[in-house]
Amino acid sequence: MASRTKQKEEARARRLAEERARAERARRQRRYQMVGGTIVGAIILVVALIVISSGGGKKETGLQTGTTANATITGINQLLNGIPQSGNTLGNPKAPVTMTYYGDYECPVCQDFTLNGGFSQLVSNDVRSGKVKVVYSPFCTATCGSPDPGVFDTQQVAGFAAGEQKLFWQYTELFYHEQGTEDSGYVTEAYLDGLAKQIPTLNYADWLTARKNPNYTATVGSDESAAQHLGVSGTPTLVFSGPKGQAAASEAVPTYAQLEQVIKQVA
């Protein structure tokens, strides 16, 4: 009898243990399904965020055509007309203050500074009045992180070639207005040509010839070396030189008021 009771109890204990194990397995499977679903959901969400991040904040620009292009070059000419240019220098060569603008044509932060920061007001006020001149110095940042870093020299030489016709800054402004999607390899010959053809006063044939000048490629290289020697590490870097010395703007996209503060330190 005792043996039979004992057997019953053991069988019950076994059954209970099996039930617990089954419940545990089911619970574990539910948990893994929840974790797996959470991981898949998280990845989908992050991919969506990356797509928005890569496309957001960036105008759907690239090369403009038609009335949009006309409006852009009209606005640029209004900003620059009447201001002397010499190569990559904008403004009176005898201006007491020089702002060296270390930039990369494909750099989105440079675009932000040029179009939305204090640059336009600086040109309209201080450059136009002869107080400041701006010298553009190429420094590879965004382009060097793109699929085609070798295009840096080519795009910069295109700007220098326009500078032979005192249109460097029209070309530079156009580039910043019509930047394409970053890291998409949008800077092609067609793109560079398209920018040049939007400048009504640019002699296209002379521009093409000037682009073949090997001195410009050498200038790009020497400008970069000089910038590295100076400690430039990002773009835009804005260095002001004047009678009182040298100072750099600390903000990446300084406002006009912030630029004025730096000018006061050196003028």
Place this chain on the structure above:
Amino acid sequence: MSTVEANGSLQRAGTAERRLRIAICVLCLIGIGVAGYLVYVHYAKIKIICGANGGCETVQSSVYSKLAGVPVAVLGLAGYIGILFSLMIRNELGRVAGFGIALVGFLFSMYLTYREAFTIHAYCYWCLSSATLMTLLVILTTVRLLRAEPITRTPKTVPRAERRRIERRQAARR
């Protein structure tokens, strides 16, 4: 498992869970401080405190500092607060929610760090700190989620007297 052993395991599991929750809470509070500072700097338009060679301004001014017009710091702040609130939900759903938010934060932080290194070519120390915090949070929330095991005990459907007999016999056998 005996009631004594079950209670011991419960205590140990409870202690581990409490420690994990405290660690996650501390990291979230630090993250709220970091993200909160970045949000403040953005809207107050003041200069961000940065190290000598830091590129905080460059990064914070880049197109990658905003997502559909919303500063990324605001999203980070929401993420840290979300993980903190998930600690208050003391069940599987709370643990999964905390893990999910931390995972999204970690993956997106890694993407932004990649952009700093290869696109912007400048580093924001505050952003790197937040990325480190999110990495730690995803580890801790994963551990918390996977370690949460119910203690195996004799089901209450078995009468109490019988449960005690079974447990006494099991103890005696040991």
